[in-house]
Amino acid sequence: MTTTVETGYAPVNGLSLYYEIHGAGEPLILLHGGLGSTEMLGAILPPLSLNRRVIAVDLQAHGRTADIERPMSCQAMAGDIAALLKYLRVEMAGVMGYSLGAAVALRTAIQYPALVAKLVVVSTPFKRDGWYPEVVAAMAQVGAVSAEMMKPSPIYQTYARIAPRPEDFPVLLTKIGDLLRQDYNWSREVAEIKSPTMLVFADADAVRPAHIVEFFELLGGGQKDAGWDGSGMSTARLAILPGLTHYNIFSSPALAPAVMPFLDAPIVGR
Secondary structure, three states, X not given: OOOOEEEEEEEEOOEEEEEEEXXXXXXXXXXXXXXXOHHHHOOOHHHHOOOEEEEEEXXXXXXXXXXXXXXXXXXXXXXXXXXXXXXXXXXXXXXEEEOHHHHHHHHHHHHOHHHEEEEEEEOOOOEHHHEOHXXXXXXXXXOHHHOOOOOOOHHHHHHHHHOOOHHHHHHHHHHHHXXXXXXXXXXXXXXXXXXXXXXXXXXXXXXXXXXXXXXXHHOOOOOOOOOOOOOOOOOOEEEEEEEEEOOOHHHOOOHHHHHHHHHHOOOOOO
């Protein structure tokens, strides 16, 4: 089955924010990982857009969205998503993201709770030390010096093909590196999220298992036995996908079937 695809650029917060709309139905914002673009969503877009309106976005300085004179932050990019929803006249949407995109999705739910019907967080922590120490150390090294070395990589090849200014790749690396070196802890704000939330991680993720459990508990999950009738179950959901890593979870055919029942379920209590 072929779904309709609409593309455009939204003038939001000084950006010309690229977006694609796949399918029709309840809206779902879909956000790629760091250094990626909507191009990396190919495995999950077809199944998700069969019965919903999936709005895939290229974040600041990524893909077809040109950079602006603004530091890169999850908070600012969450503001971009909120502005995009207003531009598209969408009152409320599901928001799903992977890695950096998941952090932006999380901040959107925190900063603009009335806009987020459901939240799906794929493979990102709520505080910096949720990553394994070696991952934090690697993130600290990200910067423009890596640009030349990355030119043979699929990440750069895609960027060079679709970016408005391919010569800005070192700038993207610099801004991503600056963002990744910042310490953060959103635990208090996560505990206040009211949107039904699903966490999805790989069983060999870059995020520590103990942190995953803490994340789930902050959302109200894992507090007690749900009981025979399920009456003790929270609105939070957790999926650990086997045999996957942080680096391939978003291209896995297991991801869409894991999240679709959560996205399709009626919202209770809102």
